[in-house]
Amino acid sequence: MYSSFGGFSSYLRMGQGLGFFFFILSCVCLGGPCFCSAHTDSIKPGEGLQFSKLLVSAQGTFTLGFFILDTRSYLGIWYTSDVNNKKVWVANRDNPISGTNANLMLDGNGTLMIIHSGGDPIVLNSNQASRNSIATLLDSGNFVVSALNSDGSVKQTLWESFDDPTDTLLPGMKLGINLKTGQNWSLASWINEQVPDPGTFTLEWNGTQLVIKRRGDIYWSSGILKDRSFEFIQTHHNIYYFISVCNDNEIYFSYSVQDGAISKWVLNWRGGFFDTYGTLFVKEDMCDPYDKYPGCAVQEPPTCRTTDFQFMKQSVLNSGYPSLMNIDTSLGLSDCQAICRNNCSCTACNTVFTNETGCQFWRDKLPRARVGDANQEELYVLSSSKDIGKPWWIWIIILVVVVFLFMLAVFCCSQRNSRGDGKKRETAKDIDNVKEFSLVSVMAATNNFSDENKIGKGGFGSVYKGILPGGQEIAVKRLSGVSTWGLDQFVNERLIVNQQHRNLIRLLGYCSEGEERMLIYELLPNGNLEDLIFDPDRRKGLDWNTWCNIIKGIAQGLDYLHNHSRLNMVHGDLKASNILLDHDMNPKISDFGTARIFERNESEPQTSKLVGTFGYMPPEYFSEGWCSPKTDVYSFGVLMLEIVSGQRIIPPDCKDDNLSLIRNAWKLWGEGNSLKLVDPAMVGPHSTTQIVRWIRVALLCIQKHEERPTMSDVCSMLNRRDPPEPNPPAIFALR
Incomplete structure (x- = not known):
């Protein structure tokens, strides 16, 4: 990025030099209007920022403005010096607007909102407004709404963008939790490069170490912070100063850099975690293979997979429809591959929509396409590199070995009489003994999952009341999506069917058809x-x-x-x-x-x-x-x-x-x-x-x-x- 500036490169990488350079460059009139005089860092009550205008922090370090991705519009912040305008914060990441008829407005009551023609205003500082206030983009990258004293000095900060991070950690931002207010600070990756909605990965601070989670499950951890370094992170120690706070008010991690240094830590949509200087804390897809890379959480692959199974983008002959489709636009390619990898019948996957969201899966083994073949389609095919080019006699040897190992395992299991082994057999038995309800019968009992029958909602999905043909009242927990977490919960809860005690909820059965996963319980009338x-x-x-x-x-x-x-x-x-x-x-x-x-x-x-x-x-x-x-x-x-x-x-x-x-x-x-x-x-x-x-x-x-x-x-x-x-x-x- 710096090579094109010749002798200036080493200087511009330090301090505010690069930001200032680009700021001055933006003020030069080259055959068009000069915007330098129009730039400001603040919005006062009653003022607005038009779609085509920008806010620039006092020293020109950061810029705030509207931008368009895949026909949808957002409000974001980026380093002024970043020629790619990579956003470090997005205000309406999960609430995009259409078109360019939009403004950022600070009304007379101090409410900061995005006004647009497509619907209701998007309020950014709910319940944190004051009549005598101002919205300012700081040189830290923090966009704040501050209450003012009568003399114009800042009285207190009412709202700040640092309290609602997206996928980027800037110096001074926090990861952790405010124990007084319940405010949680964590990063969430984009779904993909074109969709900034919260995606597959999150970065959190658990009090001792940084943790990346994949849809709620631990994916990678940094190791405990000790002596200014993490066990599994190699950083520039002369650049970063780490801060860890744990008291009655808050538990959080933050970092600072030398005065004037430009820095950001980014969690990308494929699980990569890196800093401005190209230091890889976590390589993209590093923990997807089941090898034990430093910091990766131990993963247990299905018995049908081995560590060398990888996705390769291939042109295949596809004359049919996918075996399964999930049109949930909160799922990205990383989710699709994780779901496919953990399903033994899945051979290939792809996204559904042009913005690379939603998932579709194939069960059949699709032949590779040749040049000129009709019905070609590019899919992500899951295959083992060891399968390519094996002669037929190798397969016979493999089959013999597998049969021998299977018989040996059966013999060993038959000799075990430990309590733990009995417990595993009992677990399998318990799962098989659960009564299975048909989807049609559950839909009839809940009036087709009508809103009138909905009695609860949580991270797992929704709960509906229903009545079986015999008159028994039931509660149906309908799990959302086909995530690994949802499937684990589904199996776990079925284990309680034979746990008989008057103070445990009674599981009547389950329903599992297509993408639907439901658990049917007795209905308890007095709530929780x-x-x-x-x-x-x-x-x-x-x-x-x-x-x-x-x-x-x-x-x-x-x-x-x-x-x-x-x-x-x-x-x-x-x-x-x-x-x-x-x-x-x-x-x-x-x-x-x-x-x-x-x-x-x-x-x-x-x-x-x-x-x-x-x-x-x-x-x-x-x-x-x-x-x-x-x-x-x-x-x-x-x-x-x-x-x-x-x-x-x-x-x-x-x-x-x-x-x-x-x-x-x-x-x-x-x-x-x-x-x-x-x-x-x-x-x-x-x-x-x-x-x-x-x-x-x-x-x-x-x-x-x-x-x-x-x-x-x-x-x-x-x-x-x-x-x-x-x-x-x-x-x-x-x-």
Whole structure:
């Protein structure tokens, strides 16, 4: 990029030289109008930025303006010096507009919005506006709306683009979470080079290391940050200074550079992660093969694949239709290839639309096309390089070896009598015993999935109520898409069919036809525990005995899962919204999509899928990946504190400096004032002593991992046994 500037190149790469050079160049009139005088870095109330105009930061480092990709228009920011205008931020990435009849407006109330002819305004700073304000593009690349004092000085920042990153991390931007507001800072790749909508990969900070996830599953991690470097990242140490913050307000990672240096870290649509200087933190598609590259999460390929299976773009003869098609425009080529690779019947794939979104899959082996052949089509064909050119006798040897190894494996399995082996057989048996419903019968029961029948929605998809022909009421969880995460959850939840306990949700069956994946449960009429805890009116309507039954029922359900079920399981995402209530207000633990089976003598197992809910999960889960029955114990302790106090573990809008629920509970316990934590609506005759017992048990559950009781101990303490004195919560040890 710099070679064309001859002797200037070494200078222009340093500081603001290059940005200033291009800024001055843009001011030269070459046969057209001179825009230099029109450039400004701010928009005042009542002013707007037209589609063809630009904002340029004070020193010319960054530019903000509208741009067009694939006939759709966006508002974005880019380095002024970047000849390719590669965007570092996109305001409306998942809400593009059509045409060029658009303006960026700051109205009289201080609301920053994109006004366009195609629909309602796109508001950028919802609930963060002030009448006396200004929108400014800073030389850091941050676009901010600031409230002003009467003398024109900045009073406070109301909104900033750095709080809503896209695929690029600039110096001073954060990755992590604001514990007060719940604000999450993470990068999300584009779907492809032409579609900036959130794509396949995300980059997050888990408190100790950078983590790239692929559709929610860990794809790569940087290794722990130590002594100004990451284990699996080689960087220019004389350029970067890394910042890691962990306190009561926020947990985040950031980086800075030498004054004047131009820098950006980019997560691209194929999982590549690199910086301005071409340093590859993660190579594109590096973790797709199942080799163990440094930092790559361990992947388990289907038995039909080997590590040398790769996609090659080939011209093939295709006279038929694809075997399967998914027109979801949030899926890109990377998603299509991942889905195909993990489906043993898939031989080739491609995108559907001209902007390379949506997926289509082929099952048949398609012959290569020759020059002049009709019905040619370019597809991404999955094949093994070892398959090319093998003589016929090699296949006979391979077949003999495979048969021998298979017979040997069968013999070895027949000799095993370990409990773990029996558990695996039982798992397979449980899956086969689930009742299968036809798609037609489920559609009839739910009135064709009508909006009137929809009773819930989450990351997994939607839930519909329905009635079977015999009159039984059901709840149908309809999983969205065919992602690996969705399929894993689908299989996981089917495992509970033979887990019989009064405090576990009852799975009636499933439906799996085409792309549809659905789970059919008994319908529980009283909703979930979250709505009960945090609705003051509903809380007042409950008597003391009902609260006791709810607490004890949840504990007994967990104890059954950990110690008495046919498949010893860790739930992995216990929280108030995953506890449902039947006609008699009996609690039923639900949502086993993240559950895992464990051996009773298993040491602390690690997981690469960190999918629990923040606040409910213990520190060791996020820092070390440990997932064990003690994980559920911690979550149960948090849930007890929420029930007793009527407060959320992470308040949705925390504007003051009050302590978190856990810290406040520990503080009041140490002062001997635990009853101050309790919601007055819960306290009644003869309940005070038992509430103090509950708080003590809750504090025992959220201690450090090795100090937590088992769920059997918890059940005993809730009933009769005196709980011991608790130690400080685990979050203090982490800090």
